[in-house]
Each structure stands twice: as C-alpha cells, then as structure tokens.
Amino acid sequence: MKEDTGKKILFALGVLFILVFCLVPFIWMLIISFNERADFIVNIGSQLTTKNYIDILRLDNLHFLDYLRNSIIIAGAAALLSGFIGALAAYAVSRISFPGKILLVFAVLSMSMFPQISIVGYLYKFMAALGWINTYQALILPYVSWSLPLALWIMMSYFSQIPYELDKAAQIDGASKLQTLTKIIFPITLPGFLSTILLLLMFAFNEFLFALMLTIDYRTRTVPVGIALFQGLHGELPWGYIMAAAVISCIPVIAIALVFQKHIIQGLTRGAVKQ
Template identity: 40%
Template sequence: MTSTTPTGRAEAPVTEAAPVPAPPPGRTAPAKSAGSPWLTALRTSGVLAVAAWCLAPFYWMIASSLRAPEDIFETTLWPSDPSLTNYAGVLDPSQGFLRSLANSFIVAGTTTVLALIVGIATAYALARLEFRFKRLVLTGIIATSMFPVVSITIPLLKLFVGMGWINTYQAMVVPSMSFALPLAVWNLTAFFRQMPTQLEESARVDGCTRGQAFRKVILPLAAPGLFTTAILTFVMAWNEFLIAVSMTNKQSMQTAPVAVSKFTGAAQFVEPHGSQMAAGVLVTIPLVILVLFFQRRIVAGLTAGAVK
C-alpha cells in the first residue's frame, strides 16, 4: 500500500516482511556444537600416539648416546649417569667424522643446487609451453626414479672406474641427480601449473620478455615451492648411503652415513652402539634445524602446489 506525506507527495510502497516459517513440530533447528568430548579426546589420543610412535626412536637414540660404554645395555628410559664420552669419541679428529659431515654437506648441497637449476627450467617448460609428447616427456622423467638404486650402482661403478671418478664428489652427485631431478621436476611442474598465466601476460604487456617475466614475476611467487623442493632434495641426498659407500673407499671422501656404518668398537667383538647413536644424533641435527627453520615455507609450498 502507499501513503501521502503532509506535502502531498506519495511515499514509496510499504512492504511487509514475509513471516519466517516455523520448524515442523517435533523438530528444532540444529545447534552448533564444539563436538563430543569423547570424540575430541579420541582425536587427541590418536595424535599423541602417532607423535610418540614417530619420536620414540629419536628419544632412544639420544638416551643411548648419553650412556657410558659400560652402561649401553641399560633398559632405563634415561641413563642413570649421563655422559658425553660417546660424543667425545665421535668428534675425535682421528675418527675423521667432521670431514665426513663436510662431505655430506658438499654432496647434498651440490645435488640440490643442480637439481633446482635443471628442474626449474624443465618444470616451467612442461607447465607453460605446448609441444608434442609433453605428457610422455614428464612420464619418462618420473619413470627414471622408479628404478631401484642397486640396479644402476654396478653399471655406474664400472663406468666411473674407467673415467677415474672413484673417490670424487661427482661420482656421488651424478647418480644422486638421477633421483633428485625427477622429484624436483614433479614438484615444480605441479606448482607452476597452478599459477595463473595472467601474471606473465600482464608482465608481457608491460614490456617484459618471457625470460624477464619468469625471472621477475614467477620465480618470486614460486619461492614456497622452490624451498619445499630444495629441502626435500637436500634431505634425500643427505641420507643417501648405497651410492656413497660404493663410489668411495677412502676415509677422507666418505659421507656421514658411510662413516657411521664403519665405526668399530674397542675390541673385535664389541659393537660401538654408543658411538653410532652419538653420530646419528649429530647427523640428524642439521636436518632438524633445516626443517624447523623453513617449516612454514614447506607447508606453504606443499599446500600451494596441491590447491588450485
């Protein structure tokens, strides 16, 4: 209906709000709840159980590394008299363990850098360029990582002996690349694909070449994916054992995992459990620091690469 004002002007029609229908008898509107306390307790218990299952080996490794050699077979959760004797033995210059740690850093770092350089270019081409057999190329790259390491170790060993590469860094880096590169290409291809092409088109409109658009626009935005790929590649190369033990026979060129496997006890039939545990702690510390320092970028890279 309409009404008029004292000045004679007609007002806008007044409409009445439609009544809100009442819920049917016997039914009430659903109420928001925080969830059942039992369900919350069950979820919390599950998370704690998984965390304990994953952390228990590391805890036992730390506890065993702090036991004196004569107390290594104690079954207490924590050593009664913690000692740094095992760490002192591992870090003794005569053991050469610090040199082995440096070798691991060199091999893992070089493998990571080379895998990123080649992987970034390859992944960008697979994600952005259109050419024949593109899917076949990506499938072939991924298929190379499915061969077990032992299947290529002996042929590579014979090849590197003829080339004079035994006891060199390249003898460990090149085989590691055959497994690090597919991982880098797979992760970065998925990450580049989810980035909108309008970013490059806008940069091209502003006068950038394709290379400049890639360098100034795409790479900075792809930082989370690059960090994630770099860390995963570094961890894989750091933990590699079979290639390193096959390509080196000099103590000065051994990586940390190989050095740990060759620790000897004080006597012929004495196992160096304490020294191995202490060395395991020292080998794990760099990886823990790396993951904790870049954990936000790792999560951001994994989620961004999986969500459009």
Template identity: 35%
Template sequence: MSAAPNGGGYVVRIAQLNELSQKMTYALLVLVACTVVGFPLFWMVISSFKSVGEFYITPPGFLPAQWTLQNYRALFAQTSFGTYFVNSLIVALGATFLSLIVGGLGAYSLSRFRYRSIAIFAKITLLSYMLPEVLIVIPLYVYIVKLGMADTLISLVVSNMAFTLPLTLWYMRAYFNAIPVTLEESAMVDGCTRLQALRRVVLPLALPGLISTGVFAFNHAWNEFLFALVFTSSERNKVLTLGLATWIGQDNIYSWGMLLAAAVMVTLPVLVFYLLVQRQLVVGLAGGSTKGE
C-alpha cells in the same frame, strides 16, 4: 509436552559424547604415534650423554646418572666423523642445488612450451623415478668411471641429483602449471625478458614448491647409502652413512655412546632444516597436491 525437549536434549548429549569420544580417539592415536616415533629419538638423545659404563648396567637406567659430553668429544677426537659430516653436507647441498636448478628450468620448459608428445615424456620421467637405486647403480658406475669421477664427491652429487631429478621435474611442472601465464605476459609487456619474468614473477610464487622439493632432495642425498658404497672407497671421501656403517663389524669396536652421539649429529641438520622451512614446506606440499596439470 515435555517429552520433545527431553528427547532433543538427549540427542544433543549423545552428539556431544560422540564428538568427545572422537576427539579422545584422535588424541590417543596422535599420542601413540608420537610415542612410537618420538621415544626412540628421545632415548637416543639422552643416551648419548651417558658415560660408557652406564650402557652395561643391569638393569639399565633410563636417564643418565651423570650427564657428560665425553661421547661427543671422543667422536670428533678419535674418529673421522668431522670429515664424514662435511662430505655429507657438500653432497647434500650440491645435489639439492643442482636438482632445483636443472629440474626447475626443465619443469618450467615443460610447463610453458609445447612439444610433441610432452605428456608421454612427463609420464616416462616420473616412471624413471620408480626404478630402485639398485637397478641404476651399475650403469651409473660405468659412466662415472669413464668420466674419471670414481671415488670423488662429484660422483655422489651427480648421482643423487640424477635420482631426484625426475620427481623434481614432475612436481615443479605441476606447480608451474598452476601459475597463470598472464602474469609473465604482463611482465614481458612491461619490458621484462622471459628469464627476468621467471626470476621476478614466477619463482617467488613457486617458492613453496621449490622449498618442498629441495627438502626432499636434501633428505635423500643426506641419507643415501648405496651410491656412496659403490662410488667411493677412500676414507677422505666417505659420507656419514657409509662412514658410520663401517664402524660396525670392524675389529676396533666403537662404544654405543659414540654411535648414539653420531646418530644425534646426523639427525640434527635434517631436523633443523625441517624446522626452518616448516611453514613453506606445508604450503608447498598442499599446493602441489591440489594444483593440477
């Protein structure tokens, strides 16, 4: 009579052990992933506070022997890093703004109005995003030269916007499709125009999608290198990616401390941006992945 309870208890203990082992496995995988991703960033940050001589000590020290801001002071005093930073900020914000405005309005049009072969057009739009930058950089350069925008920040804003626009159209179209048309119709019955209904009803509901798309556009423009390399040449129009790349291989070798300080400054805006919109970003990505056409 006691075998059944003992057997049942054994099964329960086995299930608990399996659950515990799964949790430990997941925790170990998360720890490994965080270590692989986070340790280089952590080392980059703490090394940016080391003095110049500490980079050449054998064996190298992990933590700075003396914490100093000399690398950051030298970065802004001896280089054009401030100019690069401002240029990158202008390009990233401008490309993000234009991508959301043009892509958002285009996606709304594709979602709410019916055109002939609209499905084919939407698929071709997404297909164009799959083309690598190297295939479109020469045609873009030809148009930029003809328009007189060579070696300007405007050329980088437009080119980055053009590259991220297809995904913005596709993603925001799916998000707008998930918003009931009846909400806009009710607003228009109450006296709103279509643009007013879009601004007061649709856009607040689509805000998570706009934020997640904006994060993608900003991140791409902030880290983009090829367009900056081809379209700009003067020192005053260089962005961070191009400016830092030119430091390597030149006769005037910059210290590792300055390079790491620059890397921290490049990473910081994106990190802060992600932290500020983290909740909306998760909601937007989850919504965009589950809402259909």
C-alpha cells in the same frame, strides 16, 4: 554429546600414540649417546657423559667431521643444481607447448620408481672408467639426476598456480622466456623453490646405496655410510659413538622438519593433490 566425548577420548589416545610412536626410539638414541655404556640399563654403575660427543668431534681417526663436511658439500651442491635444473624444465613444461611434452614428463616421473640397485652397478663401472670413484662429482651428478623427478614434479605444481597473464604481459613488453622466468615468475615462486630445495637437501643428505658403492674412504664418504660402517676395535660396536654421530646428523634435518613443517608437507603433497 555422547559422540563428542567418545571422539575426544579417541583423539587424545591418537595424539599420545603419535608421540610415543615417533619419539621413544628417538629419545632412546639420545639417552644412549649420553651414556658411558650402551647396556647401562642392565649394568648399574654406568654414568652420564658427554665423552661420546667430544670423542667423535675430536678424534681424527673416527673421521666424523670429514663425513659431515662431505655430506654438506655433496648434498648442498646436488640440491641446488637439481633445484635449478628442475625449475627450468618445469617452467618449460608448464608454459610452452611442444611435441612430446607429456611423454617427457611421464617418463621422468616414472624414473623415480626405478630401484637404485638397477643403476648403481653400471654407474660404478661408468665412474671407474672416468677415474671418478671416490670423488665428489661421482655422487653429486647421480644425486642431481636421481632427485630431478621430484624437483620437476614439485616445481611444476608451483608454476601451474601462477596465472599465465603475467607471462603474457612480460612478453608483450619484449621480455624473452628466460627473462620472464628469472625476473618475474621465479621471484613469485621463491618460497616454493626454497621448500623444494629443502626437500632435495634432505633427500641427498640421507642417501645411502650410491654413497656406499661409489666412495672408498673418509675423503668422500658421507655421514650415512660413515654411521653404517662404524666398526668397533674388539667386535662390539661402539654404540656411544654411533649414537652421538647419529644425533648430530639428525640435528639439521630435524631443525628443518620442525621449522619448515608446513612447507615440507606442502611441497610433498602439491603434486599429489590437484588443487
């Protein structure tokens, strides 16, 4: 009985801790974004306002909508491509035995541990040689490659849960491997595939270093780079604008996190835990 009470109190404290820990900085961002001045707390007379939001959505010279469009196109294209390519490879790895398979998987997975900086310098030269600096493909192609280890890893764990008998049955009916994948296996793993795509989307949407190096201006710059490079006219950072932009860029990812919480956790941990 005594232990139960002790445990309950600890548990309640734990819940409170998680809420405060996760939400306070986040709520602080919201508050600043709706204030006239970032120093409102020591500067009485500052008023609540939606001006920051209206400005970043209206003022063309802030380019926030451009950044948002670029981010959506780049992250969307990268996530879809990476998801499909990863699924194809994962299917082969989980179904076909071929020489060098384990080596391939191990090599690909270990690539997710490379520091981005050891790639981005040469990538810049490579893209510059192709004349691709400040283009969408200069970001999409590296993003696809960079997120492929994650895509392969998660999709492999989904495929490995589907009984091999299904493939056998399809092949006896004369279906090729590709037909088996697209007509039978893929529809079954569709929920898993979608949660993989969501993770890949978040991944690409949040990426910073590649985007910082490989873009030059509003025509391809993504939201994180835009937010990081926001400059004030007179030295002081335009905190209201920055926070309003930050809030808007958080909306899609938070919506995904809250709604698909279960799928994201599953997707991330599928590979880590052998079931």
